[in-house]
Amino acid sequence: MPVKKCPTILWKTVAATLLIALLAGCSSSVKPGSSADSRLQQQARTLETSGNYQGAAQLYLDAAAKSSGTDQQALKLQAAASLIRGEDYASANRLLDELPAARLSGEIKQHYVVNRAAIAVVEQRPGQALTLLGAVPSGGPYVADYRRLRAEAYLQESRFYLSARERVLLDPLLIDPELRLENEFAIWEALNRLTDAELQTLRTGVPPDPLSGWMELVELTRLYLQQPDALTEVIPHWQQRYPRHPASTAFIPKLMESMRMAGQPPEHLALLLPLKGKLANAAGAIRDGILAAYYDTPAASNKPELQIYDSGTTPEDAVAAYQQAIAAGAEFVIGPLRKESVQALASQPQLAVPLLALNQVEDPTRFNPSLYQFGLAPEDEAREVARLAWREGFTRTIALLPNTEWGERVYAAFAAEWELLGGITLEAERYDATKTDHGKIISSVLNLDSSKARQQQLTRHLGRQLVFEPRRRQDVDFVFLIASSRQARLIRPQLRFYRASSLPVYTTSKVYSGTPDASKDADMNGIIFCDMPWTLESGGNWEHLQHTINASWPTNASRYRRLYALGIDAYRLTPYLSSNMFGAYHGVTGNLSLGSQGHISRTLRCAKFSNGLPVLLEPAVATEPPEQTTVIPVETTDNGHPVPR
Known part of the structure; x- marks a missing residue:
């Protein structure tokens, strides 16, 4: 059944906000026993709309104190949902512990499960969330919640195909165009985390199957990633194969717009690397990988002006090199390589232009939206x-x-x-x-x-x-x-x-x-x-680059093989990061995605x-559990926590 838009929903990914939106939590099934009860619930919903979740939770609890039976349970669940939206998970858990989980049933039970699973997903416990959720209800107000939470849990387990499948099933439940578009971008990004082989193996449906259509669309966008105009020409053929596909309404026009914007590199690009010292050889391989990708760019494309700076041997040297590059007109900077140098730049009050660091610091002293961290971290x-x-x-x-x-x-x-x-x-x-x-x-x-x-x-x-x-x-x-x-x-x-x-x-x-x-x-x-695919796959669209590198630098090609790949991906990511349009990228170092604190994570072969x-290892076809439409009771302890599977 379609889900109505709720004013308190925050449709953001867990990785970005660590906040779960509870779709049905904004519409209570409680029948007020008095006008006073009705006023309390209305006031609570008003507070939720304004973002005062603690206040809303207290009003729901006040109303619950004047109720009994299932009405009281429903109001306590509304209070728990508000606490979750306010990121007070400890209080929400304590409130849920008060409820007799084993004796709940129907929609009350479903709302309880959704609350528990939301906390599990936010706290990065996907296995527990999936155990709680079990099967998806055949109907009612919580179907969309189940779908989205299952999608998030599968994503945390890196089961990208199953995550995308859940979101494909969620899509027709969303009436609000903005919510649907955000969900469709989540489908596309999850499928983009799959390798080419996985996409081909797992695409078992035939047109006009919606999931098959999404997977084929991802394959097309990879093929024409740097040629958005060519993609425009092949999309009508895809639409003929998948008529009335949900992606055709708003997603494809938005995707094409994003690809055109992302395909424009900065005019002036700076590279900061240690040209002397013990890291000079490694830095040289990264530089040569960048240059190989630079000269591999189609002649018709706009190539940036590339300037290389020595980032030195100290953090202070790296900061000075960054400032020198900015003064010379750099619009985007790749580097530095040393972890201490990355830390020094991450600690700056602000960065004048975006920086793609070639190493990672786990806990930068402050989050800087202009800092991206990309490396080959073990x-x-x-x-x-x-x-x-x-x-x-x-x-x-x-x-x-x-x-x-x-x-x-x-x-x-x-x-x-x-x-x-x-x-x-x-x-x-x-x-x-x-x-x-x-x-x-x-x-x-x-x-x-x-x-x-x-x-x-x-x-x-x-x-x-x-x-x-x-x-x-x-x-x-x-x-x-x-x-x-x-x-x-x-x-x-x-x-x-x-x-x-x-x-x-x-x-x-x-x-x-x-x-x-x-x-x-x-x-x-x-x-x-x-x-990384660079070392394990043959016949990829980067094979000619491998031949170029092997021929140009035969002495170092084997020893620094992975660092050449790091340079290639660092250069190719630049247009997407500089235009702030990066979602997922199929690179030679892995399938790349942007996580928290600007970390670029890799999904490997x-x-x-x-x-x-x-x-x-070939992807297993049988990764999709049978779709169930009845609720399977969740085995719980006395206080309602799921028994670990």
Whole structure:
């Protein structure tokens, strides 16, 4: 059923605002028992409209105190919804705890579930949200809430196809044109997070299926990303295949307008890189990647004037170089590379022109809307591995990491993402990266030492020698390994030796040089890792750039392969960031999207070593659960919290 527009709805993405809009929360099903009750509820709705959610919640509670039964429950749920919109999640949870969750039914139960799930999504607990939501109601005022919350939860789990599918089903429920357009951009951005192979594999519907139409539209926009006029010519053919597709009404005209605006690069572009010191070679590869992309731009396109500045060896040098570039007329700046230099610029009161930093700082002292942060952070890969393992259905892991600052940093990113998804890390062991024999550590984390201790205890107790086969722990689904390629080649065979050959091993791109070498990497067979398309895919529309780089810089092409890719994407992102029209971009370093604090995050491709070579993991077609239209009761504890799945 169509959903009416509510004045209190804030249709923003969770990543941008951490605020969930509750569509049906603005229309109470309570029948006031008196004119006083009616006035309280009307006053509460007025306060909601003005943004005074705490005040509105109190008025709903005042009305609830004068009511009983389901009316009282409905008013308390309205109060909880107001508290959620006011970002007071602790108070909302306490209020929801007062309700007898197991005895609620009908729309009251649905509103309760929506409130609980909204908090779970805002607090980045997507698994719990999906457990709560269960199936979508077949009708009633909360269908749209279920759809949107499920879409947000799937997005947090990086299940982009399912997130888009939920929003496609949500779209016809939205009457307000602005809300529908925002939802359609969310569909497009979610599908843009899929790889080309995933789009092709998962597009199982045929015209005029709406979801299939969206997926084909994404493929077209990628193909003609830098040629919006050519896209204009092919859109009518797409519309013939998908007549009356919802994207045709407002989305496509807005998208075309955005692409034309985003396709215009700045006239003057500055590049800040350390041209001397220990980072000079790495910076040179990034510079050459930028230049390769610069000269690859079609002749008909407007190329910016490009000026390169030395960002020096200190944060002060980088700030001075930025100011020098501005004084010379730069309209957009790429760089610097050093983390300390990025921190120094992030700490500036303001940035005169947009800056695309080539490193990331986790907690800049202040948010600057002109600062974008883009790098090849291993933390991104660790989080991607966590999401991949979760999508595979795994829930329990053990971790092996080097006793280094880098190892701890990567592990912390993985562990945090894994916990958010609902996964459990049973144990984490540190190994000495300077050694070659890790048997003691591996035996310990697999509980083989405990198994041997039990055998010795039984031998002493029985007074005779037993025939004994040590048995590793059976409560683990996979191993998360943090290692260099050298250490991975040592550890993988040792895991096999210690009876863990059947355990999947997941890791980051640190294990792979980027150049196939079957003889050297044979010991890593079975290891699964995530990396950028530039190193894993062949035949992409960037293959000619790889040939150019290999021919132009044969000495460095292999060693700095990923840094060339970073430079290419940094340059190609510039027109979209400078025009403030960036949503999602299919790059050579991954599918790129803009997150909080200006961080550009990457969705990567994943592969598995087979016969010493990385083989891409194909997307699974059966990722879509059967669509259900009846409410499945949610198993809860006594205070109404969902039992973890």
